[in-house]
Each structure stands twice: as structure tokens, then as C-alpha cells.
Amino acid sequence: xxxxxxxxxxxxxxxxxxxxxxxxxxxxxxxxxxxxxxxxxxxxxxxxxxxxxxxxxxxxxxxxxxxxxxxxxxxxxxxxxxxxxxxxxxxxxxxxxxxxxxxxxxxxxxxxxxxxxxxxxxxxxxxxxxxxxxxxxxxxxxxxxxxxxxxxxxxxxxxxxxxxxxxxxxxxxxxxxxxxxxxxxxxxxxxxxxxxxxxxxxxxxxxxxxxxxxxxxxxxxxxxxxxxxxxxxxxxxxxxxxxxxxxxxxxxxxxxxxxxxxxxxxxxxxxxxxxxxxxxxxxxxxxxxxxxxxxxxxxxxxxxxxxxxxxxxxxxxxxxxxxxxxxxxxxxxxxxxxxxxxxxxxxx
Amino acid sequence: xxxxxxxxxxxxxxxxxxxxxxxxxxxxxxxxxxxxxxxxxxxxxxxxxxxxxxxxxxxxxxxxxxxxxxxxxxxxxxxxxxxxxxxxxxxxxxxxxxxxxxxxxxxxxxxxxxxxxxxxxxxxxxxxxxxxxxxxxxxxxxxxxxxxxxxxxxxxxxxxxxxxxxxxxxxxxxxxxxxxxxxxxxxxxxxxxxxxxxxxxxxxxxxxxxxxxxxxxxxxxxxxxxxxxxxxxxxxxxxxxxxxxxxxxxxxxxxxxxxxxxxxxxxxxxxxxxxxxxxxxxxxxxxxxxxxxxxxxxxxxxxxxxxxxxxxxxxx
Numbered sequence: 008x009x010x011x012x013x014x015x016x017x018x019x020x021x022x023x024x025x026x027x028x029x030x031x032x033x034x035x036x037x038x039x040x041x042x043x044x045x046x047x048x049x050x051x052x053x054x055x056x057x058x059x060x061x062x063x064x065x066x067x068x069x070x071x072x073x074x075x076x077x078x079x080x081x082x083x084x085x086x087x088x089x090x091x092x093x094x095x096x097x098x099x100x101x102x103x104x105x106x107x108x109x110x111x112x113x114x115x116x117x118x119x120x121x122x123x124x125x126x127x128x129x130x131x132x133x134x135x136x137x138x139x140x141x142x143x144x145x146x147x148x149x150x151x152x153x154x155x156x157x158x159x160x161x162x163x164x165x166x167x168x169x170x171x172x173x174x175x176x177x178x179x180x181x182x183x184x185x186x187x188x189x190x191x192x193x194x195x196x197x198x199x200x201x202x203x204x205x206x207x208x209x210x211x212x213x214x215x216x217x218x219x220x221x222x223x224x225x226x227x228x229x230x231x232x233x234x235x236x237x238x239x240x241x242x243x244x245x246x247x248x249x250x251x252x253x254x255x256x257x258x259x260x261x262x263x264x265x266x267x268x269x270x271x272x273x274x275x276x277x278x279x280x281x282x283x284x285x286x287x288x289x290x291x292x293x294x295x296x297x298x299x300x301x302x303x304x305x306x307x308x309x310x311x312x313x314x315x316x317x318x319x320x321x322x323x324x325x326x327x328x329x330x331x332x333x334x335x336x337x338x339x340x341x342x343x344x345x346x347x348x349x350x351x352x353x354x355x
Numbered sequence: 356x357x358x359x360x361x362x363x364x365x366x367x368x369x370x371x372x373x374x375x376x377x378x379x380x381x382x383x384x385x386x387x388x389x390x391x392x393x394x395x396x397x398x399x400x401x402x403x404x405x406x407x408x409x410x411x412x413x414x415x416x417x418x419x420x421x422x423x424x425x426x427x428x429x430x431x432x433x434x435x436x437x438x439x440x441x442x443x444x445x446x447x448x449x450x451x452x453x454x455x456x457x458x459x460x461x462x463x464x465x466x467x468x469x470x471x472x473x474x475x476x477x478x479x480x481x482x483x484x485x486x487x488x489x490x491x492x493x494x495x496x497x498x499x500x501x502x503x504x505x506x507x508x509x510x511x512x513x514x515x516x517x518x519x520x521x522x523x524x525x526x527x528x529x530x531x532x533x534x535x536x537x538x539x540x541x542x543x544x545x546x547x548x549x550x551x552x553x554x555x556x557x558x559x560x561x562x563x564x565x566x567x568x569x570x571x572x573x574x575x576x577x578x579x580x581x582x583x584x585x586x587x588x589x590x591x592x593x594x595x596x597x598x599x600x601x602x603x604x605x606x607x608x609x610x611x612x613x614x615x616x617x618x619x620x621x622x623x624x625x626x627x628x629x630x631x632x633x634x635x636x637x638x639x640x641x642x643x644x645x646x647x648x649x650x651x652x653x654x655x656x657x658x659x660x661x662x663x664x665x666x667x668x669x670x671x
Binding site: 075105 | 414507508
């Protein structure tokens with residue numbers, strides 16, 4: 008019998024289970040053992056596992072990422088957590104030049120079983136340096152795996168899979184997803200990489216939603232249903248490896264694909280998915296492909312502009328509607344601000 | 356038990372002769388990759404690595420032939436790696452700048468300055484929490500002191516009392532830029548006081564002193580699980596930054612600056628401490644090993660096309 012728990016609790020549970028199972032697993036990062044425990048995702052672990060396995064760090068993202076790689080080379084399984092994904096930019100040298108390349112450069116004689124958890128910090132005026140999602144940087148580099156689960160079920164299973172993987176895994180979490188509740192099995196299970204999840208069936212349009220945008224795409228799908236449009240919503244879960252079989256099968260059926268990312272579209276995950284669909288199906292199928300993501304500017308803090316910066320259920324539904332009508336008709340459902348955004352209060 | 360001098364000389368002479376052989380082969384274009392020779396700097400790797408045990412671990416820099424050999428890396432597989440052959444220590448995927456031999460604790464090197472320093476700290480952190488009696492050495496140059504990664508690593512190692520030995524090979528240059536144009540005129544080792552890390556300078560390519568001091572530090576770390584140590588090792592690069600030649604004619608440094616280092620050549624001086632017969636026998640064996648290793652590299656096959664795609668991901 009599945010319980011209903013939050014995404015944040017699912018992450019804590021996954022970490023706890025794996026730390027109990029494997030003494031090589033340790034978790035660290037700025038704020039990991041403090042009283043807030045990174046939104047509760049690491050709360051209580053210090054008391055249970057002690058300061059060798061659960062610890063805070065100096066403000067040294069670059070050095071501590073390299074430290075984690077060294078520990079992984081020595082056979083440990085580090086989980087490095089960043090309260091905002093934006094800080095990971097300070098660690099790009101270690102991630103791109105070392106984590107991604109060590110196994111190949113060393114002729115297969117080493118492995119780097121490292122998990123880097125990174126939180127996208129949308130909402131409540133987070134501003135330009137606390138809101139960006141840079142998962143496509145990492146999708147660009149061979150040697151890294153990139154996952155961005157959207158449900159509590161997949162968050163738990165994916166984190167366990169990430170910890171057990173012998174490669175560096177970039178684990179992307181959206182701040183707004185931490186509140187989402189859903190059915191999560193007790194005990195240990197894994198969600199395999201490279202397998203997308205079809206969230207709803209539909210024959211009119213394929214809507215691919217990345218990370219938190221999967222939630223907004225489901226809202227759009229429900230609105231579209233009311234005007235007689237069946238949207239097949241797909242959550243890729245795993246961005247690298249990417250399950251193009253499931254996505255391409257769906258697009259073959261619907262002939263239309265809208266990819267919605269919680270990031271910019273230029274050179275992004277949505278560009279990659281669109282390109283791969285066209286490479287596979289272009290010429291042999293009638294195709295309509297569009298992308299949505301952040302507005303091509305930096306994220307403002309003021310509420311009315313911030314709302315325009317992000318795609319939402321309304322703008323996604325409206326775009327999908329026009330695509331289904333060959334861009335000859337427009338329609339828009341009433342804008343209802345997502346409850347997790349309404350409920351979001353500071354200071355974080 | 357073999358005398359220390361003989362051990363030191365074998366290691367010093369072997370590194371010198373291997374690199375002279377690299378320099379000799381280089382113009383034939385059989386080594387199609389940048390090489391950064393350690394000629395002139397061998398004493399640091401030898402003094403440090405002779406003080407370590409096989410199960411200890413070293414991380415280093417792209418100027419890595421010396422510590423790879425001094426720590427016990429396989430010469431045949433090193434030569435093959437330089438030739439880009441499938442029999443190389445990383446199957447032709449790492450090259451001169453990334454020599455690895457996990458079986459003897461050579462954990463590799465980065466082409467990007469200071470990059471392996473935090474990995475050495477992390478490896479040592481793992482040893483500390485597993486209560487292993489091993490130590491980790493991090494080799495880097497004076498240029499690495501200017502990178503944030505060095506300071507982040509030193510701070511963390513001091514904070515958590517991690518058993519890592521930092522070895523700064525101060526050869527006075529980063530590429531072609533002298534240290535006076537890059538750093539304030541305070542000796543590097545003195546800056547470590549700020550982190551509470553015991554630090555000292557070893558002058559003049561002194562292999563005996565370095566051996567003695569590093570051995571004492573490593574033994575103490577093994578016994579007491581004490582925290583990091585730092586050694587600033589003064590040394591000098593005889594050849595150009597990258598490539599097999601001298602570059603005194605380029606004008607950024609004068610031959611007069613190098614003369615005292617030539618005169619104080621630790622390879623020759625160590626050889627002079629040995630009886631002629633003992634020395635000749637060491638040289639004969641090393642020369643024959645080098646001939647054999649370079650023949651092995653010459654005759655080994657290149658990797659097959661399929662090997663472009665192997666070794667990317669574990670479990671794939």
C-alpha cells in the first residue's frame with residue numbers, strides 16, 4: 008500500500024535507506040546538517056550517521072566537488088547537495104574536466120560514483136541568480152548522467168538509482184516539486200535511467216515536460232481535454248541518457264510535439280529533444296515541433312514580470328491548442344496560478 | 356638491504372634517461388601529443404616517492420612522467436601511452452599529460468592547473484574515515500598556488516585534519532611567466548601558516564632532505580592520523596615548458612640563471628656517491644629496460660576504431 012508523502016520526504020527516505028545499506032554513501036554540502044536540512048531532504052541524517060558521513064562544508068563548491076571526486080575514486084559514494092543549482096557553476100571545472108572524463112581518460116581503470124543534487128530555485132522573487140536551470144550544460148558532456156524527476160515516486164527511485172550508479176549523476180530538483188505529494192512505496196526500489204514516463208495518453212499532440220514543467224503540462228492537458236484535445240504528456244525523467252524511443256513513438260502517432268523546459272530554449276534540453284525528433288522522423292512523417300521555456304532574458308524578481316518569465320499551464324495549453332489547429336485558431340484557458348506558487352512564502 | 360643512494364640513483368637516472376629518450380624520439384613525430392619534461396626536477400618526485408609505500412597514493416600534474424615512474428608506474432605502458440598505443444597505461448586515451456597506474460597508487464593528473472589537488476584531499480578523506488594507514492600526496496607547481504582550488508583544498512584539509520601531503524614543485528615559472536610577475540614576494544610555504552598547516556621549504560633539489568622530511572611526515576600521519584603537511588620544493592625546469600628542447604634563447608630567462616642548477620645536477624651528484632661498478636650496473640640495467648620499453652611501444656598496435664567508444668561509462 009503506497010503512502011502519500013512529499014517529494015522532499017521521498018528524497019530523504021531514499022538517502023536514509025541507501026546510507027543504511029551501504030557505509031560508503033555519505034552526504035554533504037552547505038547546509039546539509041543544519042536545522043533546516045535542505046528543505047528537510049537531509050534532516051536527521053547527522054544524528055543517525057555522524058559527522059564523517061553527514062557534514063557541512065566551507066563555501067568552496069569547486070574544491071569540495073573535487074574532494075567528492077577523490078573520495079569516489081577511493082571507493083566512496085558521495086552525494087553533494089547544492090541548495091541552488093546556480094552555485095554549481097563554481098564547480099564546472101571539476102564536473103566537466105574531471106568527473107565526466109576520468110573513466111575515459113584513465114582507460115576504464117577508475118570509476119566516479121558521485122551524485123550531485125542541485126535545486127532549481129523558482130518563485131517568490133528568487134531573481135536572476137537563484138532561478139536558472141543549467142541541466143543542458145551537463146547533457147552536453149559525455150560521461151555524465153542527468154536526471155530530473157518530477158514526482159515523489161520517481162524522485163525516490165531515481166535517487167536510489169543515482170547513488171548506486173558507478174558514474175557521476177547530475178540530479179536536478181525543482182524547489183516547487185519539493186512540496187508535491189504523491190504515492191511512494193515503502194522500502195527500496197529504483198527508477199531506471201533512460202526510460203521516459205507517459206503521464207497521460209492522447210492522440211492530438213505530444214507534450215514533453217521537463218522537471219517541474221511536467222506538472223504544468225498536466226495542468227495544460229486537463230484544460231485541453233475540456234476543449235476536446237487529447238494531449239499525451241511525457242516526462243523524460245532521465246535527460247541523459249534520453250529515451251527518444253518513447254518520445255518518437257508518441258510523436259509518430261500525434262504528428263505534433265511541444266517541448267516545455269524549465270530553462271531557456273536556446274541550446275537547451277528542448278532544442279536537443281526537438282532536434283532528435285526531427286532527425287528520426289523528419290521527412291517521413293508530417294511534423295509540427297515547438298518549444299517553450301524561460302523568456303530569453305534574465306529572471307526578474309517582481310511578481311508580475313516573474314510570472315511572464317516562466318511557461319505555465321495556461322500558456323502551454325494555449326500554445327498546444329494553436330498547434331493542433333495548425334496555428335489558425337487561438338484559445339486560452341483562464342489563468343489559475345498554481346497552488347504551489349500561491350502557497351510559496353519566504354524567506355526562501 | 357640496498358643502500359638508499361643506490362635506490363635514489365636508479366630512480367633519478369631512470370627518469371632522466373626516459374625523458375632524454377622521449378626528447379630524442381619526439382622529432383620523429385611518433386609521439387603525437389604534447390610532452391612536458393621533468394628534466395631538472397626529478398629530485399622532487401624521487402625524494403617524495405621513495406619515502407612512500409606502495410599502497411600510498413599520488414595525484415599530480417601534466418608534468419607527470421617523473422612521479423609516475425618514481426611511484427612505480429609501469430615504464431613499458433608509459434612509453435606505449437606516449438606513442439598512443441592500445442597497450443598504453445590508459446590505452447591511448449590519456450597520453451603524456453594523464454599517466455595513470457592505479458595498481459601502484461598513481462591516480463593521475465590534470466591538464467588544468469590545480470585541478471587534482473582537491474581530489475587528493477578527497478581520496479585522503481576517504482582513507483581517514485575508513486581509518487586506513489595510508490597517506491596521499493598531491494604534487495603541483497607554483498602556479499597552482501594562484502588557483503582557488505588550492506586554497507579551498509588547503510582550508511578543507513586543515514579543517515578536517517585530512518592526511519594529505521602537499522608537494523609544491525616551485526620551478527619559478529608558470530609556462531613562461533616568472534613567479535615575481537604572478538605572486539607577492541612572500542615565500543609560498545609561509546602562506547600556509549594562515550591555514551595552520553605545518554609547512555617548510557626544501558632548497559636546491561635536495562633529494563636526501565626531502566626524503567627524510569617527507570618520510571617523517573608520512574610516518575607520523577600513519578601513526579597519529581594527523582592532518583595535512585606542506586612542502587615547498589625549490590627546483591628548476593631545464594627544458595621548455597612543453598616540448599623536448601631548451602628555450603634559453605627565447606629571452607624570458609637566461610642561461611646564467613640555469614647554470615647553478617646544471618652544476619648542482621642531483622642525478623650526477625647522486626651517481627658520484629656510488630662506487631663506479633655499482634653505478635655502471637644500475638645504468639646498464641636501466642638503459643636496457645628503456646630500450647625494451649620503447650621497442651614495446653614501437654611494436655604495439657594502435658587501438659581499434661571501436662575503442663573510441665569504450666570506457667566512457669562504468670557498467671555500460
